[in-house]
Structure formats: C-alpha cells, structure tokens
Amino acid sequence: MKHQNLPKSLHKNLQKNLHKRSHSELFTPFLHQGATQRPRYRALFNYLQQQIMAGKLPADARLPSTRELAELLKLSRNTVKQVYEMLQAEGYIETRHGDGSYISPQLQLKAVSKKSPTDNTQTSGIQLSDKSNELHKLRTLHSHSNEQLLLPALPALDQFPWPQWQRSVSHAGRQMKFSSGRSYMGEPELRREIAGYLSASRGIRCNMDQIMICSGSQQGMQLAFSMLLNTGDKVLVEDPGFPGIDGAISTAGGVKVSIPIDEQGFQTDIALNRKQDAKLAFITPSRNYPMGYTLSLERRLQLLQWARQHGRCIIEDDYDSEFRFDGPPLTALQGLDGEHSVIYSGTFSRILHPNIRLAYLVLPPALVEPFNRMRGFLDGGLSALPQLALADFMARGLFASHLRRMRKLYKARRSYLLQRVEHEFGNQLTWEPSDGGMHAVFLLPQGYDDQAIAAKAERLGLGVRALSYYYDQQQPRSGLIIGFAGYNEAQIDQGLKLLKTTL
Numbered sequence: 001m002k003h004q005n006l007p008k009s010l011h012k013n014l015q016k017n018l019h020k021r022s023h024s025e026l027f028t029p030f031l032h033q034g035a036t037q038r039p040r041y042r043a044l045f046n047y048l049q050q051q052i053m054a055g056k057l058p059a060d061a062r063l064p065s066t067r068e069l070a071e072l073l074k075l076s077r078n079t080v081k082q083v084y085e086m087l088q089a090e091g092y093i094e095t096r097h098g099d100g101s102y103i104s105p106q107l108q109l110k111a112v113s114k115k116s117p118t119d120n121t122q123t124s125g126i127q128l129s130d131k132s133n134e135l136h137k138l139r140t141l142h143s144h145s146n147e148q149l150l151l152p153a154l155p156a157l158d159q160f161p162w163p164q165w166q167r168s169v170s171h172a173g174r175q176m177k178f179s180s181g182r183s184y185m186g187e188p189e190l191r192r193e194i195a196g197y198l199s200a201s202r203g204i205r206c207n208m209d210q211i212m213i214c215s216g217s218q219q220g221m222q223l224a225f226s227m228l229l230n231t232g233d234k235v236l237v238e239d240p241g242f243p244g245i246d247g248a249i250s251t252a253g254g255v256k257v258s259i260p261i262d263e264q265g266f267q268t269d270i271a272l273n274r275k276q277d278a279k280l281a282f283i284t285p286s287r288n289y290p291m292g293y294t295l296s297l298e299r300r301l302q303l304l305q306w307a308r309q310h311g312r313c314i315i316e317d318d319y320d321s322e323f324r325f326d327g328p329p330l331t332a333l334q335g336l337d338g339e340h341s342v343i344y345s346g347t348f349s350r351i352l353h354p355n356i357r358l359a360y361l362v363l364p365p366a367l368v369e370p371f372n373r374m375r376g377f378l379d380g381g382l383s384a385l386p387q388l389a390l391a392d393f394m395a396r397g398l399f400a401s402h403l404r405r406m407r408k409l410y411k412a413r414r415s416y417l418l419q420r421v422e423h424e425f426g427n428q429l430t431w432e433p434s435d436g437g438m439h440a441v442f443l444l445p446q447g448y449d450d451q452a453i454a455a456k457a458e459r460l461g462l463g464v465r466a467l468s469y470y471y472d473q474q475q476p477r478s479g480l481i482i483g484f485a486g487y488n489e490a491q492i493d494q495g496l497k498l499l500k501t502t503l
C-alpha cells in the first residue's frame with residue numbers, strides 16, 4: 001500500500017524498518033492533534049512514548065532519521081533530536097552508532113498494553129483496602145461552598161482584618177529564614193501563643209510542649225484515634241453528633257457506640273453503665289454539635305472519673321466554645337483536673353477562616369512523646385509559614401481583638417436571625433435554645449421532612465442543614481440548622497426568603 005502524503009524515500013524506509021507498518025497511519029494523529037500542543041518537543045515525546053507503549057512501534061524497529069522525521073512533521077531538526085535524546089535517556093530507544101535509532105529490544109516484554117497509559121477507559125485493577133471500602137458505607141459529608149447563604153460554621157469573612165493578616169504573612173516569610181529545626185509538634189512560636197491563650201481563656205492546664213499543631217481538628221482526631229484504638233475498640237460518641245469523625249474512627253479500626261444526648265448533653269449514666277469497656281469517648285462538652293447543649297458539671301465529673309478509674313481517654317472537641325454569648329467561655333473539661341485523661345482539640349477554622357486548616361491538640365503529658373514519634377512517620381509536621389503567620393497575628397493581639405469583635409457581632413446576628421425567623425415562620429420553626437455558637441437549630445413540626453427541605457434549599461443556594469442527618473442510632477428529630485455568623489442582616493433576610501419557598 002502506497003501512502004500519498006509521505007516522501008518516497010521515507011515511505012520505503014519505514015516499510016522496511018517498521019515491519020511494513022503504515023507510517024502515515026502512525027504519524028497522522030500527531031499531525032492532526034499533537035502539532036498544536038506546546039511545547040512541541042514534549043508533544044512529540046509524549047506521542048512517541050505512547051506509540052511505543054501501545055506496541056505500535058515494536059521492539060527493534062528502526063525509527064526514521066531525525067532529518068526525515070523533522071521534514072515530515074514540519075519541526076526543526078533540533079526539536080526531533082531533543083526528543084530522541086529524551087527517549088534514549090528514559091530507555092525507550094537506543095542509538096546504534098552509524099546506523100540509526102531503534103526501539104529498545106527489551107521493550108518487547110514491557111509493551112503489555114495495547115492502550116495508551118493515559119487512556120482513561122483503562123481499568124487499573126488496583127484494589128482499595130477494606131478500610132477505604134468501609135468509608136463508602138458511612139454518611140457522606142456535606143461539601144462546603146462559602147458562596148452558600150446560611151451555612152453553619154462560616155465565619156464573617158468580610159470582617160476579617162485582612163491587611164493585618166497580610167502583614168503577619170509577610171513577617172512569617174521573613175521569619176522562615178531563621179526558622180529553627182523542624183518540629184513534628186509544630187512551630188514553637190505558635191504553640192507558645194496557643195498555650196497562653198488557652199490557660200487565660202479556657203482554663204486549660206498545659207504547657208506549650210503538650211500542644212501539637214494539626215491541619216484542622218479532623219487531622220488531630222485522625223491521629224488520636226489511630227494512636228489509641230485497636231481493631232474492634234469501642235468509641236463512645238454523642239447522638240446526634242459530628243459525622244466528620246466517623247471516617248477517622250472507622251479507618252483506625254474503632255467501633256462507634258452512639259450515646260443519646262439530652263439538654264444536659266451526653267448521657268453519661270447510659271454511656272458508663274452500659275459501656276464500661278469502651279476505650280475512649282469523643283464529645284463536644286462545651287456545646288454539643290449540632291444541638292448546642294452544654295454538658296452539665298455533674299456529668300463532666302462522672303466522665304472524668306470513669307476515664308481515670310479505667311485508664312480511658314476522652315477527646316474533647318471544643319470546636320466553637322469561644323462564641324458563648326451569655327458570658328465568658330466555660331472552663332474546658334480538660335481544665336477540670338483532666339489533663340491526664342483528656343485530649344483537648346481546638347481549631348482556628350471557625351474563628352479565623354475555614355480554609356486556614358490550622359488546629360491543635362493538647363495532649364496529656366504521657367502521650368506527647370508517642371504522638372510526636374508517630375507524627376514524624378505520618379506527615380513530618382506542617383508547613384511553618386502559616387503557623388508563623390498565625391503566631392505573629394496572635395502575638396500582636398489581633399487574634400484576641402478579632403475574637404472579641406466577632407463574639408459581639410455573632411450575638412447580634414443571632415438575635416436578628418431569631419427575630420426574623422419568628423416573624424417569618426411562626427410555629428413552623430421552633431428555636432432550640434443554646435448559649436452561643438455560629439448556627440441555630442430550629443425544630444420542624446411533625447410531618448415535615450427536613451432532608452427534603454434542605455435538599456431543596458441547597459438547590460436555591462442555601463447551606464442550611466437537615467438536623468436528622470446528624471442522628472445515628474437514635475430516633476431523629478426533624479429540624480433545620482441555620483448558620484448566621486457569616487451573614488449580615490440583608491443576607492439573612494435574603495436567605496430566609498428563599499428558605500420560605502421550600503417549606
């Protein structure tokens with residue numbers, strides 16, 4: 001078969017060298033698509049690599065000379081030469097002195113696939129672990145978009161002191177130069193600031209050595225569960241509770257034991273009488289997520305006693321206790337003589353920005369060394385830059401003043417939301433009281449399907465959540481979780497107007 005568009009000599013050469021394979025067939029796709037890609041040497045390299053891997057250029061076949069190919073593809077000879085050199089360096093071809101370039105004979109064995117390596121119809125055959133398959137059985141987590149209205153947990157991003165933050169970031173850039181050795185626990189400057197803040201405002205008993213900086217409290221929990229759980233160990237959790245920990249418990253081999261909550265929080269009598277053998281408890285004592293109930297002192301003491309008596313651990317997720325509107329934040333569980341049994345978890349996601357991904361664990365002294373060692377193996381610690389920026393931001397008093405301002409603002413925003421909801425929705429939405437936070441929970445009357453309402457609301461651009469989604473084993477209540485912290489009055493009005501159309 002004669003090819004119309006190839007020079008005579010090249011055609012002859014290819015017929016001989018490529019086992020009579022049609023050369024135009026081989027290079028026509030490149031002439032059509034590859035020639036438009038940039039840089040051209042990379043496009044030709046990729047193309048030839050794919051042809052070799054797909055077996056279209058068989059082992060020992062002779063390639064056209066660089067001059068012939070440059071002529072055919074209308075490329076400079078240097079480009080083709082560079083491509084041949086790259087192919088040679090990676091072992092696809094070999095140059096035989098005075099003869100030409102040949103597909104490496106060894107590739108006969110390796111060219112197993114007829115499909116190109118970038119062909120996405122190819123099935124990899126790679127098996128996921130049982131642990132990752134387990135994740136598919138869990139409640140899927142909501143995807144977040146800061147564009148949504150009434151999204152719980154979104155701070156007032158327009159109120160954030162961006163110019164001052166930028167100064168802290170550039171200060172951190174300069175500090176990097178002097179950054180001392182790497183610490184898996186986190187930058188000492190930030191840990192010092194956090195320790196000072198926690199002892200002053202949260203009653204936490206710790207020194208900076210006990211603080212480990214994490215990429216979000218999700219990571220902290222992942223670390224804690226994998227350090228403390230053996231396969232089959234039970235973990236007491238609140239129901240309703242925070243579904244974000246399900247994956248961390250599951251991948252660490254733990255088994256969740258859901259404990260109902262009431263207005264005084266986690267029901268310790270049920271938890272401790274029936275589940276003495278649990279290895280640890282994960283709770284949100286300052287403000288249950290999502291209901292907002294505070295764990296009573298009596299129950300706090302019971303829980304601490306259980307942990308001490310049986311050598312158990314409590315993970316205290318203190319995700320937004322800073323926003324208590326009716327007084328200063330309550331003393332953390334850790335501060336109630338719990339420094340040996342409690343791992344305290346705090347986050348900057350809600351105070352500063354959800355994407356800052358900085359959080360911390362306060363570890364009991366005995367866990368510091370093992371956690372530190374494990375962190376070295378796991379991720380080698382976090383980038384110093386954002387940590388140094390936050391340390392500077394805190395040292396300059398900007399964190400504390402932002403927090404004070406936001407506490408006042410969120411309190412006012414919540415009052416506005418409650419007032420507007422009462423006015424617009426009457427008996428359809430009943431507020432479930434809480435002493436603070438960034439969202440409010442409203443119960444729906446019987447017969448209202450909160451998940452259907454939330455799904456409709458999402459299609460309208462709202463981030464309102466269905467309360468029943470946060471229940472695990474207990475009979476769910478139907479209600480809506482409405483975020484107010486990140487929205488001004490006009491935005492709250494707009495959100496509620498849209499929400500009204502879904503009920």
Ligand SMILES: Cc1ncc(COP(=O)(O)O)c(C=O)c1O
Nearest residue numbers: 216217218242289319347349359
């Ligand atoms: C109760 C609770 N704990 C922890 C987290 C996770 O925080 P981070 O963003 O630090 O991973 C959230 C996030 O919203 C939360 O609601």
